[in-house]
Amino acid sequence: MLPYLIYCRKSTEAEDRQVLSIESQTRELEQIGRKLNLAIEVLSESQSAKEPGRPVFNRMMQHLYRGEAVGIICWKLDRLARNLVDGGSIIWAIKQHGIKVITPSQNFSPEDDNTILMYIEFGMAQKYVDDLSKNTKRGLKTKVENAWYPGVAPVGYLNYTDRQTGQNTLIRDPDRYPLLRRMWDLMLTGIYTPPRILDIASNEWGFLTRPTRKMGGKPLNRSGIYDLFTRTFYYGWFEYPKGSGRHYQGKHEPMVSEAEYDRVQVLLGRDGNPRPQSQHEFAFTGLIRCGECNRMVTAEEKHQLICGKCRFKFAYRNCYACPKCKTAVSKMESPLFLHYTYYHCSKSRRPQCRQKCVRGDELTQQIETYLGRLQISEKFRTWAISYLHELHAQKQATDVHILESRRKALEGCRLRLENLVRLQTAGNTEGLLLSDEEYGRRRAELVKEKTALENLLRETQNPEEWLKLAVNTFEFLATVQKQFVQGDLNTKKEILTAVGSNLTLKDKKLSIEAKKPFSFFDESTNGSNEEFTPIEPENNGLPQRRKEACVSFRPRLLGDSDDVRTYSRKLPQWARSVYQFFKKRSSCPCADCQSEFFDSKGRLARQKHRPRWNSLPQAATKVSIHKE
Numbered sequence: 001m002l003p004y005l006i007y008c009r010k011s012t013e014a015e016d017r018q019v020l021s022i023e024s025q026t027r028e029l030e031q032i033g034r035k036l037n038l039a040i041e042v043l044s045e046s047q048s049a050k051e052p053g054r055p056v057f058n059r060m061m062q063h064l065y066r067g068e069a070v071g072i073i074c075w076k077l078d079r080l081a082r083n084l085v086d087g088g089s090i091i092w093a094i095k096q097h098g099i100k101v102i103t104p105s106q107n108f109s110p111e112d113d114n115t116i117l118m119y120i121e122f123g124m125a126q127k128y129v130d131d132l133s134k135n136t137k138r139g140l141k142t143k144v145e146n147a148w149y150p151g152v153a154p155v156g157y158l159n160y161t162d163r164q165t166g167q168n169t170l171i172r173d174p175d176r177y178p179l180l181r182r183m184w185d186l187m188l189t190g191i192y193t194p195p196r197i198l199d200i201a202s203n204e205w206g207f208l209t210r211p212t213r214k215m216g217g218k219p220l221n222r223s224g225i226y227d228l229f230t231r232t233f234y235y236g237w238f239e240y241p242k243g244s245g246r247h248y249q250g251k252h253e254p255m256v257s258e259a260e261y262d263r264v265q266v267l268l269g270r271d272g273n274p275r276p277q278s279q280h281e282f283a284f285t286g287l288i289r290c291g292e293c294n295r296m297v298t299a300e301e302k303h304q305l306i307c308g309k310c311r312f313k314f315a316y317r318n319c320y321a322c323p324k325c326k327t328a329v330s331k332m333e334s335p336l337f338l339h340y341t342y343y344h345c346s347k348s349r350r351p352q353c354r355q356k357c358v359r360g361d362e363l364t365q366q367i368e369t370y371l372g373r374l375q376i377s378e379k380f381r382t383w384a385i386s387y388l389h390e391l392h393a394q395k396q397a398t399d400v401h402i403l404e405s406r407r408k409a410l411e412g413c414r415l416r417l418e419n420l421v422r423l424q425t426a427g428n429t430e431g432l433l434l435s436d437e438e439y440g441r442r443r444a445e446l447v448k449e450k451t452a453l454e455n456l457l458r459e460t461q462n463p464e465e466w467l468k469l470a471v472n473t474f475e476f477l478a479t480v481q482k483q484f485v486q487g488d489l490n491t492k493k494e495i496l497t498a499v500g501s502n503l504t505l506k507d508k509k510l511s512i513e514a515k516k517p518f519s520f521f522d523e524s525t526n527g528s529n530e531e532f533t534p535i536e537p538e539n540n541g542l543p544q545r546r547k548e549a550c551v552s553f554r555p556r557l558l559g560d561s562d563d564v565r566t567y568s569r570k571l572p573q574w575a576r577s578v579y580q581f582f583k584k585r586s587s588c589p590c591a592d593c594q595s596e597f598f599d600s601k602g603r604l605a606r607q608k609h610r611p612r613w614n615s616l617p618q619a620a621t622k623v624s625i626h627k628e
Contacts, residue, residue, distance in 0.1 A: 002070045006026065007044070008043070008045075008074075009022070009045055009079045010022050011048040022044045052085040075104065077103065077125070083126060146251075148168065149170055152212075156173050156234075157172060157177070158173045169251070170252040172253060180228065181255055181256075195222065197225060198220060198222065202220065209224075229264050230265070236252070236254040262303055281489050283492040284492070285297070287493065288504070289505070291355070292354065298345075301341055344358070363505075367484065376474065387575050388467060410450065413446060499518050517577065517581040517582070521574065
């Protein structure tokens with residue numbers, strides 16, 4: 001008696017997570033065989049069926065073609081095939097060799113004449129694989145666009161899924177991240193080689209890779225240690241797809257800095273190391289102009305090394321020995337690696353521009369100093385927000401009557417305009433009552449009046465929005481310097497773009513025009529650094545210490561800067577100015593001005609355009625700042 005072949009399959013991929021295990025399938029199908037008194041033989045494999053070439057399936061088909069088996073018993077047709085080639089071979093065996101396919105729900109044989117259903121089920125299985133592939137690729141692309149590394153996290157990191165949002169991110173592996181960082185530290189000393197570091201990690205530290213279902217839980221191999229020291233992922237960048245040359249800056253926490261990564265590449269003697277050479281990002285490029293030739297200010301990086309033997313400084317990229325003493329970089333004792341960012345005029349149209357470059361940290365310090373002058377105290381912020389609510393309540397009480405009056409005036413204007421049109425079209429067919437010239441003049445006057453009334457009515461719209469934007473302004477100014485210092489490159493650029501305009505660099509000093517509403521606070525601090533001569537004569541017998549205190553006298557600092565009582569006159573004026581600014585801005589007809597200045601959380605909105613506020617008075621104050 002020829003047997004029936006029980007075929008059980010479960011893929012290791014995500015598509016079959018909800019399918020019964022091979023043991024469960026075997027147990028259920030054996031019960032069917034015993035119930036039908038069939039001789040059975042069990043075949044099983046763990047492999048995906050989306051492509052032809054499964055060894056156990058091919059062996060089963062050979063048995064069927066040679067007549068060594070009567071038919072197949074399987075849990076479901078998609079266990080047999082998820083591709084058209086294997087599905088077609090099953091249907092061909094039914095038609096030409098008369099085999100029978102038995103499932104718990106239905107049987108397929110030449111006598112049943114239901115092979116059309118097999119075409120449908122195999123087609124649905126193929127469609128499922130195609131859709132799964134598209135969805136997976138789309139998900140990976142979205143993850144890359146969101147600056148997250150797709151796929152399994154490299155050693156030292158873990159894949160993490162937020163249970164509330166469902167977002168997949170990367171976090172530090174608490175067990176392996178510190179040890180990998182120590183490996184980098186050993187490599188940065190220039191004393192240890194990668195094989196020596198691997199020996200220390202495996203034998204002295206007991207380092208093991210993260211265990212997975214198929215692999216892991218073993219010491220790092222030789223290729224793994226070199227992959228650790230040459231992979232751009234560990235300083236914040238990753239390549240996707242692999243080998244494409246397209247690099248992306250990830251949101252994961254870098255293990256090393258770019259300067260440390262560069263130094264290790266030099267110590268390894270790598271030529272053409274895989275790194276995004278042309279994708280440098282600078283915080284202030286595209287914002288600043290040269291004060292002499294009015295060309296844009298650009299930036300560049302300098303990677304230099306001071307020889308540990310002769311103390312000669314040279315650019316070390318693609319240079320593996322000191323040009324002066326010929327000492328190899330890998331053999332230097334205590335070499336000093338330097339990494340600077342310089343901003344300078346691009347000199348695109350005036351090569352003879354004499355402006356010198358300024359270091360990036362000095363330029364950042366100048367901007368920090370300027371933002372420190374705009375930043376307000378916590379007491380002032382609390383008082384200002386309370387005062388804004390009081391001011392808003394007062395404005396609402398008076399604006400109710402104004403709004404109603406403007407609405408009535410607008411309705412009356414519209415009614416007169418409709419009556420004029422009705423008079424011209426209905427009762428003035430021959431032009432006896434109103435000539436065409438008179439009609440055109442009156443209509444132009446009414447349209448102009450209607451437009452003016454609509455603009456006035458728009459000024460009183462969305463009062464809660466004015467209050468929200470004004471409050472967010474004070475919230476932002478309370479922490480603007482801290483946000484700038486702690487922010488990344490994009491955050492620094494957004495803050496500088498939102499706060500200042502007409503940025504000019506001359507003689508290594510940055511000049512900024514404060515935008516509204518920040519110019520109100522800039523005007524209040526303008527001149528705070530001026531020095532005043534003492535009131536009393538020089539020869540008055542006072543101690544030198546007291547003389548110096550008088551020389552550095554500033555009337556702005558007569559009281560405690562954190563005490564709002566010292567600014568009892570100016571504080572309401574500043575708060576009202578900010579409130580009125582957003583009130584006028586919300587009524588501006590420009591479409592760009594209607595975009596949010598702050599997002600829903602009170603942070604600066606990432607605008608893709610520059611708001612055109614040409615219709616508003618530009619009373620910005622130009623202030624020169626420099627590092628003292």
